[in-house]
Amino acid sequence: MEMPVPSPSVLAKKARIVQRLSAVLPADAVIHDVTETRAYECDALTAYKCPPLCAVLPGSTEEVAAVLKICHEEHVPVVPRGSGTSLAGGALPTADSVILGVARLNEVLEVDYDNRLIRVQSGRTNLGVTGAVEEDGFFYAPDPSSQLACAIAGNIAMNSGGAHCLKYGVTTNNLLGVTMVLMDGTVVEIGGGHLDAPGLDLLGLVCGSEGQLGVVTEATLRILRKPEGARPVLIGYDSNETAGQCVSDIIKAGVLPVAIEFMDRPCIRATEAFAHAGYPDCEALLIVEVEGSDAEIDAQLGVIAQIARKHDPVELREAQDADQAARIWLGRKSAFGAMGQINDYMCLDGTIPVSSLPHVLRRIGEMSKDYGLDVGNVFHAGDGNMHPLILFDANKPGDLERCEAFGADILKLCVEVGGCLTGEHGVGIEKRDLMGAQFTAADLEAQLRVKDVFDPEWLLNPAKVFPLASTEGRRAA
Amino acid sequence: MMNPRTEAELAEAVAGAAGPLRIVGGGTRPVGRPQSGEVLSVAELSGLELYEPGALTMVARAGTPLDEIEAALAAEGQRLPFEPMDHRTLLGTRGAPTIGGVVAANVSGPRRIQAGACRDSLIGVRFVDGRGVPIKSGGRVMKNVTGYDLVKLLAGSHGTLGVLSEVSFKVLPRPDMAAVLRIAGLPDGDAVRALSLALTSPFEVSGAAHMPEGSDGTPMTLIRIEGFEASVSYRAAELRTLLAAFGDITVETDPEHVGACWRRIRDVEPFAEQAGDVWRISVKPSDGPRAAAASGARRVLYDWGGGLVWALVDAGRDIRPALSEIPGHATLVRAAEETRAAIPAFQPEPAPLAAISAGLRRQFDPRGILNPGLMG
Numbered sequence: 001m002e003m004p005v006p007s008p009s010v011l012a013k014k015a016r017i018v019q020r021l022s023a024v025l026p027a028d029a030v031i032h033d034v035t036e037t038r039a040y041e042c043d044a045l046t047a048y049k050c051p052p053l054c055a056v057l058p059g060s061t062e063e064v065a066a067v068l069k070i071c072h073e074e075h076v077p078v079v080p081r082g083s084g085t086s087l088a089g090g091a092l093p094t095a096d097s098v099i100l101g102v103a104r105l106n107e108v109l110e111v112d113y114d115n116r117l118i119r120v121q122s123g124r125t126n127l128g129v130t131g132a133v134e135e136d137g138f139f140y141a142p143d144p145s146s147q148l149a150c151a152i153a154g155n156i157a158m159n160s161g162g163a164h165c166l167k168y169g170v171t172t173n174n175l176l177g178v179t180m181v182l183m184d185g186t187v188v189e190i191g192g193g194h195l196d197a198p199g200l201d202l203l204g205l206v207c208g209s210e211g212q213l214g215v216v217t218e219a220t221l222r223i224l225r226k227p228e229g230a231r232p233v234l235i236g237y238d239s240n241e242t243a244g245q246c247v248s249d250i251i252k253a254g255v256l257p258v259a260i261e262f263m264d265r266p267c268i269r270a271t272e273a274f275a276h277a278g279y280p281d282c283e284a285l286l287i288v289e290v291e292g293s294d295a296e297i298d299a300q301l302g303v304i305a306q307i308a309r310k311h312d313p314v315e316l317r318e319a320q321d322a323d324q325a326a327r328i329w330l331g332r333k334s335a336f337g338a339m340g341q342i343n344d345y346m347c348l349d350g351t352i353p354v355s356s357l358p359h360v361l362r363r364i365g366e367m368s369k370d371y372g373l374d375v376g377n378v379f380h381a382g383d384g385n386m387h388p389l390i391l392f393d394a395n396k397p398g399d400l401e402r403c404e405a406f407g408a409d410i411l412k413l414c415v416e417v418g419g420c421l422t423g424e425h426g427v428g429i430e431k432r433d434l435m436g437a438q439f440t441a442a443d444l445e446a447q448l449r450v451k452d453v454f455d456p457e458w459l460l461n462p463a464k465v466f467p468l469a470s471t472e473g474r475r476a477a
Numbered sequence: 478m479m480n481p482r483t484e485a486e487l488a489e490a491v492a493g494a495a496g497p498l499r500i501v502g503g504g505t506r507p508v509g510r511p512q513s514g515e516v517l518s519v520a521e522l523s524g525l526e527l528y529e530p531g532a533l534t535m536v537a538r539a540g541t542p543l544d545e546i547e548a549a550l551a552a553e554g555q556r557l558p559f560e561p562m563d564h565r566t567l568l569g570t571r572g573a574p575t576i577g578g579v580v581a582a583n584v585s586g587p588r589r590i591q592a593g594a595c596r597d598s599l600i601g602v603r604f605v606d607g608r609g610v611p612i613k614s615g616g617r618v619m620k621n622v623t624g625y626d627l628v629k630l631l632a633g634s635h636g637t638l639g640v641l642s643e644v645s646f647k648v649l650p651r652p653d654m655a656a657v658l659r660i661a662g663l664p665d666g667d668a669v670r671a672l673s674l675a676l677t678s679p680f681e682v683s684g685a686a687h688m689p690e691g692s693d694g695t696p697m698t699l700i701r702i703e704g705f706e707a708s709v710s711y712r713a714a715e716l717r718t719l720l721a722a723f724g725d726i727t728v729e730t731d732p733e734h735v736g737a738c739w740r741r742i743r744d745v746e747p748f749a750e751q752a753g754d755v756w757r758i759s760v761k762p763s764d765g766p767r768a769a770a771a772s773g774a775r776r777v778l779y780d781w782g783g784g785l786v787w788a789l790v791d792a793g794r795d796i797r798p799a800l801s802e803i804p805g806h807a808t809l810v811r812a813a814e815e816t817r818a819a820i821p822a823f824q825p826e827p828a829p830l831a832a833i834s835a836g837l838r839r840q841f842d843p844r845g846i847l848n849p850g851l852m853g
Contacts, residue, residue, distance in 0.1 A: 196594060355529055
């Protein structure tokens with residue numbers, strides 16, 4: 001993966017930059033020793049590594065502003081970092097960049113049940129937001145798989161989703177406001193406790209901008225009352241087409257499950273061997289979850305079971321209690337870990353129109369044979385967000401490259417059938433060079449112009465999202 | 478007047494424009510600083526391009542009449558989740574609202590509290606920028622974080638960043654039935670507390686409004702629930718118990734009455750025949766009554782659990798100075814042309830944000846020809 005050549009002038013003035021940053025931060029908040037900066041050399045896309053010039057861990061919005069002001073004056077690139085769980089390389093540093101970590105910004109600032117909102121510092125973990133309100137029966141809806149570790153700052157940067165967004169939406173639908181520091185150190189407040197923007201929807205623009213427009217230090221998030229209960233049903237089919245048709249029929253029948261998860265045979269086998277969840281050995285498996293009171297759940301699952309039976313399932317298993325429900329989810333939740341037991345894997349994140357599912361799975365199967373690499377598919381079937389897991393051996397020369405080429409072909413296929421490169425993980429460096437498959441030069445230029453407004457000198461996370469060639473002139477300016 | 482029939486013709490029209498353009502869809506929402514440019518209508522850029530009920534997605538050209546879209550969705554038992562307001566009643570306008578106009582003004586209704594605003598269901602746009610260049614963002618799938626979310630930026634930009642040519646939506650199933658719970662006689666503060674209690678329950682409230690002067694002139698608080706029959710009756714009973722302390726609660730399930738009741742709120746019908754300016758105040762729900770009082774309004778109507786206050790105000794008066802202590806913002810929705818020329822319709826932003834908004838407008842419309850000055 002190509003990254004920009006580090007600026008020799010920035011590398012040469014490392015001591016001065018560290019000294020200036022140390023003057024505005026506590027001593028332990030500036031990490032510049034070469035052995036210690038290695039802790040920030042990558043995120044969860046571990047195939048790519050590069051220690052930064054230094055890392056800073058500010059403890060307040062004011063400190064973030066002071067850091068950015070200095071970096072702006074010194075013309076040093078800044079890479080914002082939440083918890084470093086990005087699968088797309090969103091927090092990958094360059095050797096001439098300062099990593100700005102928000103890990104110390106983890107306080108809850110306000111809980112307001114009457115207005116259904118919570119205000120937190122952006123380094124707080126996703127699960128830590130729900131943790132602050134769940135005793136009182138509330139939760140924060142977006143639930144990325146990494147929710148135990150991932151920070152709200154990263155969720156906002158990538159507009160993270162999760163398994164339950166068919167009903168509750170993704171981050172942008174649950175974000176009410178941010179405190180954000182611009183690259184020149186200006187602090188701005190966008191949104192707040194109210195529900196709509198006074199003018200242009202800058203909040204909607206900031207969410208999903210991958211840390212390229214500003215550094216979010218505080219967020220106002222919508223919280224919801226927990227449903228009375230939730231229960232899944234497991235449905236197995238002997239073909240992907242039938243499973244896809246079942247999903248479509250459930251949706252057409254007017255039932256809106258909170259989650260519809262799909263696993264294909266390679267994935268079912270791997271998770272079964274690993275987690276022993278008792279899944280049937282079949283071609284395609286659906287987990288459908290609904291919410292409400294017991295009676296409401298019974299009624300909805302009744303409709304779903306009726307539809308499922310019409311398609312002649314191999315298995316139809318309703319959870320009778322919490323233990324059975326947990327067993328149904330067990331395999332799905334350990335799918336990534338199970339695949340990881342077999343080999344190294346790369347997790348993709350394209351989205352497709354649900355109607356293209358059988359075609360796309362068939363093509364992925366064919367490509368898998370051509371590339372000689374196994375692939376398992378886990379899929380948020382309600383919203384078309386696929387997670388093909390390509391298995392490869394990192395120690396085998398050429399395997400990673402083959403895997404990446406296979407992945408790129410799958411993502412291009414997603415675009416070809418009317419979908420997109422990434423549904424919830426973000427572009428980062430991983431899909432940067434594929435952007436031309438989805439967007440015209442004019443589409444991309446419109447996005448670059450947005451960054452020009454927020455960060456005219458292109459110092460914030462500059463080597464991400466867009467093909468390097470398309471941003472070269474701007475970054476060098 | 479220009480009436481492009483394709484996106485290519487639209488691009489040509491914008492590129493070749495000699496001066497300011499006034500962009501219209503159905504022309505039913507004349508909000509913002511009055512425009513005097515040449516009219517560019519997208520009404521002939523019309524028609525559903527794709528609708529997949531099984532995937533809950535729909536794509537339409539911007540000039541497609543809203544009626545046509547709602548009818549197509551209803552035929553499959555689905556609907557637009559955000560319940561867009563029809564401005565014709567309040568503003569006394571005619572014509573057929575278009576889906577592009579709904580997006581350009583980010584028009585939502587009472588269900589916004591549960592299902593989000595127009596921008597939350599919008600998953601893709603195609604538009605022509607001020608240079609005459611066609612641009613797309615998003616697409617036809619409901620989970621998409623590829624590149625910046627210009628979809629949100631275009632929603633509610635009132636034609637000032639680009640002229641929409643195509644819009645894509647996530648749609649939702651239409652529930653079997655709806656019920657409205659009515660509580661009579663509550664003062665504003667108690668009403669908002671009752672709505673808050675309902676909205677913090679697990680019973681999935683999809684409408685929460687309060688009329689200090691209901692149809693008989695006395696206060697009426699309204700709570701809506703939707704779903705299948707057994708679920709609606711269960712939740713109605715639970716909510717009655719939960720809210721018992723606020724007074725007698727009646728439950729209405731007649732579809733015509735329920736529909737009319739929420740149309741009245743959605744379209745701010747009570748202010749339609751009343752003289753005066755109409756403002757839309759957006760605040761934290763618990764600040765609603767305080768904002769209503771501070772605004773000096775002759776009459777108010779609360780939606781969104783108190784977070785949206787419709788205020789009927791003496792003509793020509795700027796209410797913003799009186800609201801300066803309350804976080805949120807106010808939009809002037811209905812007023813005479815001279816008032817709309819004198820008072821900015823949209824709340825002026827703090828300097829750094831105003832600079833960003835102005836910068837974005839310069840980038841998307843460098844010649845300043847798209848509804849210039851409409852948003853301030």
